[in-house]
Amino acid sequence: MQEQGTIRLFKRGPTAELRLFIFVVLSLALLIVDTRWRVLDPAREAVSIGLYPFQRAVMVPRDLIASVSNWTDAASVARTEKEALQRQRIELAQIATHAAQLSAENQQLRRLLSVADMVVQPSVAVEVLYEPPNAFTRHLVFDKGRNSGILPGMPVIDEGGVVGQIVRVTPFTSEAALLTDDKVSIPVQVLRNGLRLIAFGGHPGGKVEVRYLTNDTDIEPGDVLVTSGVGGLFPAGLSVAKVDEIQRDSASGFSMAVATPLSHPERYRHFLVLRVEPSHRDATQDESDGSAPSE
Numbered sequence: 529m530q531e532q533g534t535i536r537l538f539k540r541g542p543t544a545e546l547r548l549f550i551f552v553v554l555s556l557a558l559l560i561v562d563t564r565w566r567v568l569d570p571a572r573e574a575v576s577i578g579l580y581p582f583q584r585a586v587m588v589p590r591d592l593i594a595s596v597s598n599w600t601d602a603a604s605v606a607r608t609e610k611e612a613l614q615r616q617r618i619e620l621a622q623i624a625t626h627a628a629q630l631s632a633e634n635q636q637l638r639r640l641l642s643v644a645d646m647v648v649q650p651s652v653a654v655e656v657l658y659e660p661p662n663a664f665t666r667h668l669v670f671d672k673g674r675n676s677g678i679l680p681g682m683p684v685i686d687e688g689g690v691v692g693q694i695v696r697v698t699p700f701t702s703e704a705a706l707l708t709d710d711k712v713s714i715p716v717q718v719l720r721n722g723l724r725l726i727a728f729g730g731h732p733g734g735k736v737e738v739r740y741l742t743n744d745t746d747i748e749p750g751d752v753l754v755t756s757g758v759g760g761l762f763p764a765g766l767s768v769a770k771v772d773e774i775q776r777d778s779a780s781g782f783s784m785a786v787a788t789p790l791s792h793p794e795r796y797r798h799f800l801v802l803r804v805e806p807s808h809r810d811a812t813q814d815e816s817d818g819s820a821p822s823e
Contacts, residue, residue, distance in 0.1 A: 651800040652676050666706040673702045683802045688791040689767030707789050708734050716768050717756040721746055724756050736769050738785040747785050749773055
């Protein structure tokens with residue numbers, strides 16, 4: 529009777545330990561050969577060339593993310609630099625404007641010093657705090673008052689001439705009515721011939737008036753009006769205004785001279801208050817009405 533043989537489903541080969549040993553020996557041999565003789569460089573280059581497309585394909589997402597990140601960072605940096613440059617330009621413009629303002633104020637203060645040397649009366653330098661918002665009066669409020677020796681009635685001048693007159697004081701501030709205010713009147717004279725007149729404020733357009741002139745009054749356009757010193761409150765010789773025109777009224781028979789003030793209170797912040805002698809302030813002691821004294 530024939531014996532039935534065992535059916536072999538898998539072909540048996542070398543054991544796993546033997547194959548591991550063979551691969552280890554082969555690897556060591558390749559390492560030694562490659563280190564000493566570089567014979568495997570062509571094979572390495574061929575493998576590198578074959579793997580390069582796959583390497584680039586794998587690195588595409590990374591490169592795309594890096595590109596987007598770099599573009600975003602560049603846009604953010606550009607925006608930040610633009611904002612910094614804009615801020616720097618604004619700061620430089622402010623510095624330049626402030627420097628120009630300081631230069632103008634310095635020049636005006638130098639002119640005020642020269643004016644202070646020319647007047648006999650002692651003076652107090654004041655700075656404008658604010659201009660009261662009133663459509664019917666033209667006043668300025670200064671940063672010094674009674675504690676600095678300022679009293680109502682004292683004249684205010686700049687390098688151009690008479691600015692106005694103090695009408696109200698507190699211990700630390702003072703308020704002046706400008707030359708063009710309708711409550712201010714100043715004794716003047718024509719510089720050309722010495723004719724004494726009175727200039728009144730309140731004319732529209734920021735001008736002053738010399739009223740009730742007869743037809744034979746010797747005053748012409750272009751004449752300069754200066755303080756006459758009558759009354760003792762305003763020192764004689766301070767510039768007041770320059771005559772623009774003579775307006776004649778045939779019905780009344782009188783004329784009126786319109787003049788432009790030579791001072792510029794709207795341009796400057798610093799002025800001089802002349803401290804007149806007490807004997808010259810008898811008419812200025814009453815502060816209750818808040819107006820300039822009548823000359």
